[in-house]
Amino acid sequence: MDGRFGRNSRRVAYENPWITVWHDEVTRPDGNPGIYGVVHFANRAVGVVAIDHDDRIVLVGQHRYPLEHESWEIPEGGVAVDEDPVVGAQRELREETGLTATTWHELCRLEMSNSVTDETAVLFVATGLTTGASDPEPTESIEVRWVPFDEALAMILDGRITDALSVVAIQRVALDRLTARP
Amino acid sequence: MDGRFGRNSRRVAYENPWITVWHDEVTRPDGNPGIYGVVHFANRAVGVVAIDHDDRIVLVGQHRYPLEHESWEIPEGGVAVDEDPVVGAQRELREETGLTATTWHELCRLEMSNSVTDETAVLFVATGLTTGASDPEPTESIEVRWVPFDEALAMILDGRITDALSVVAIQRVALDRLTARP
Numbered sequence: 001m002d003g004r005f006g007r008n009s010r011r012v013a014y015e016n017p018w019i020t021v022w023h024d025e026v027t028r029p030d031g032n033p034g035i036y037g038v039v040h041f042a043n044r045a046v047g048v049v050a051i052d053h054d055d056r057i058v059l060v061g062q063h064r065y066p067l068e069h070e071s072w073e074i075p076e077g078g079v080a081v082d083e084d085p086v087v088g089a090q091r092e093l094r095e096e097t098g099l100t101a102t103t104w105h106e107l108c109r110l111e112m113s114n115s116v117t118d119e120t121a122v123l124f125v126a127t128g129l130t131t132g133a134s135d136p137e138p139t140e141s142i143e144v145r146w147v148p149f150d151e152a153l154a155m156i157l158d159g160r161i162t163d164a165l166s167v168v169a170i171q172r173v174a175l176d177r178l179t180a181r182p
Numbered sequence: 183m184d185g186r187f188g189r190n191s192r193r194v195a196y197e198n199p200w201i202t203v204w205h206d207e208v209t210r211p212d213g214n215p216g217i218y219g220v221v222h223f224a225n226r227a228v229g230v231v232a233i234d235h236d237d238r239i240v241l242v243g244q245h246r247y248p249l250e251h252e253s254w255e256i257p258e259g260g261v262a263v264d265e266d267p268v269v270g271a272q273r274e275l276r277e278e279t280g281l282t283a284t285t286w287h288e289l290c291r292l293e294m295s296n297s298v299t300d301e302t303a304v305l306f307v308a309t310g311l312t313t314g315a316s317d318p319e320p321t322e323s324i325e326v327r328w329v330p331f332d333e334a335l336a337m338i339l340d341g342r343i344t345d346a347l348s349v350v351a352i353q354r355v356a357l358d359r360l361t362a363r364p
Contacts, residue, residue, distance in 0.1 A: 003323025004245035013196040014203050016219045019298055021196050021203050026247075029323035037198045038248045039221050041298070063186035064296040065208075066220045071296055078297070108338075110346045112295045114246040114253055115260070116201055116223070119295055121346075141185025141211035156290075157357075164292045164303075164346050171353040175339075178360040 003029035005036055018042055018078065038118065043078030045112065045121035046089040047165040049173050050075065050099055052129050057152050057170075058097050059161075061143040072145070072155070073163040074170070085122040093126065095135045097144050102128030107172045112164060123169040149173070185211035187218055200224055200260070220300065225260030227294065227303035228271040229347040231355050232257065232281055234311050239334050239352075240279050241343075243325040254327070254337070255345040256352070267304040275308065277317045279326050284310030289354045294346060305351040331355070 006027040014021040020040040028034040050058045061072045075096045079088025086104050093099050107123040136142055147155070153174050155161040161170070188209040196203040202222040210216040232240045239256070246253045257278045261270025268286050275281050289305040318324055329337070335356050337343040343352070 005247040014205065014219065016217060019219055023196065028321050030320040032320065034321065035198060036247055037196065037201055039201070065187040065218055066298060066300045067293060067296050071293070109341060109344060110349060111249060111253070111344050112346045113299065113301055114249050114345055116248060117295065118248045138212040138214065139210050139216065159291060162291060162293050163296055164294045164350060167292060168346060168349050168353065171350065171357060175353060175356060
């Protein structure tokens with residue numbers, strides 16, 4: 001993989017607490033000049049499949065401003081890159097649902113949209129749940145719903161859940177179950 | 183899900199042929215003023231799991247500029263929103279690998295990063311492959327590699343493939359196989 005874009009210059013085109021947009025002058029793989037706009041994420045995404053003793057998982061529903069529609073998802077959030085992702089996922093789960101969990105297992109790490117952004121994600125499964133008080137951030141207005149795991153999987157297969165983080169995490173848990181050694 | 187961000191104003195903060203960044207002044211769900219930066223994608227992402235008669239799939243490797251590292255992925259690309267996604271996926275597969283396929287099946291539709299972007303994706307599985315000449319875009323420098331499907335799944339499970347589109351698509355094909363009625 002030798003041919004790659006070479007950076008000739010970089011300027012900050014836009015910046016807020018969550019993203020920085022860089023406008024780069026580049027040399028393309030074919031040697032010609034070009035541009036590249038990169039969206040740099042300040043935080044890493046985390047998400048958690050939290051499973052209770054009845055094999056139900058918790059979903060959160062919220063209006064997603066960029067999409068302008070509602071979305072049902074696993075609990076998710078942004079975690080500073082210098083914070084342990086599992087600590088951030090534990091905080092997000094507690095804030096959004098009031099849940100704490102005794103057992104955390106990392107499912108996988110992802111890159112969400114690598115032609116434009118550098119956003120990475122870490123996904124978890126959590127069990128041994130205890131219910132407490134939720135504490136949503138002032139920027140969040142969230143509905144909480146419990147669904148059997150098999151129903152959550154059905155929601156992915158028929159398109160009721162379309163959030164990529166949720167899809168990867170629930171599919172992974174389903175695959176782990178289907179391929180588990182007896 | 184009543185509480186949501188309300189838009190008070192919008193300005194274009196950055197624009198190139200692939201993305202537009204909007205800086206919005208908003209009213210947050212808690213009623214306080216805030217800002218929201220939205221990354222609008224001009225194109226929809228498409229990706230295809232192309233499977234040959236020996237149950238191998240084609241992977242493409244390339245240096246991903248935003249991540250600054252190499253990534254092995256299913257063939258992917260951007261398709262204008264007014265183009266049929268399967269037509270775009272057929273073109274991307276041919277350009278990157280030289281392959282055409284007789285049978286196309288849509289796997290799922292996704293939203294890739296809905297806290298910041300409005301990027302959507304459509305994933306396919308393609309069979310009945312014929313090899314022709316590839317025709318990469320001048321912005322692409324791509325390596326092509328064939329791996330058994332089970333090896334591609336192993337690459338996801340052990341983290342050698344981290345591209346979210348590839349992960350969702352290969353997981354979905356694996357789930358469909360494991361849950362297929364005999």
